[in-house]
Amino acid sequence: VIAASLSAGSMAAKAQSQYRSGSDSHVYVGGNYGVYKDRGGDFDEDDNFSEILVGIQANEIIGIEASYLNFGEFSGGIGTADVDGYDLALVGRLPLTDSFGLFAKGGLLFWEVDTKVAGVKRDYDGEDPFVGVGADFEVTENLIVALEYDRYRIDLDDSNLPNPGGNWDGDMDTMKLGARLAF
Helix, strand or coil: CHHHHHHHHHHHHHHHHCCCCCCCCEEEEEEEEEEEEECCCCCCCCCEEEEEEEEEECCCCEEEEEEEEEEEEEECCCEEEEEEEEEEEEEEEEECCCCEEEEEEEEEEEEEEEEEECCEEEEEEEEEEEEEEEEEEECCCCEEEEEEEEEEEEEEECCCCCCCCCEEEEEEEEEEEEEEEEC
16 A cells, blocks of 8 residues: 555655656646537527636546536526537547647536426436547646547437427537646
8 A cells, every 4th residue: 555655645745747749647727618409400609608627638648628518597488498518538648749739538427417497397317328529739838738629429318308308309519629638
C-alpha cells in the first residue's frame, strides 16, 4: 500500500510537471460549450448547452472521461423538455504531432428529462449509448483546447403522453468547443 501510494504520488507529480500532449499519464478537468440539434433539425444558436468534465489519460492513446451535460430547456408545439445527464466514456487518442491529436470516444449517457406536455408534468430517466470524434491542440504544457462532435441518443417512450410526445427517439448531435487543464 505504501509503495502504491508513493508511486501514485510520484506519477501525479511527473504528469503535472512534464505533460506533453498526452505522452504521460495525467488527470484533466475542463468544460465545453456548444450547440445541438435533434434528429433531422438544424444547429441553432438558441439550442446551446454546457458540459463539465474530468478525465484520466492513462497513456498517450487510452483515457477515461466523465462529464455532466446540461442541454437546457427546449420546446415544441404542445410542450417543453429540460434535458441533462452524466456520461462515462472510453477515449482513444491518436497523437499526430507533439501538440495536435485526434480522438474518438464512446460510452453511456445517463439522462434525465423533465417534460411538461399539454399541462402534464412528467420526469423520465434512462441510459443510452453515445459516440464522438474530435481534435485537440496543446496551447501550453497544461492547457489543451478541443473541438468535438458527439451524438447522444435519448429514447423516451410513454404511451400516456399524446403523440408525438409519447414516443420520442432522440438523436442529439452536438458541436462543442472546450478547454482542458492537465495536472
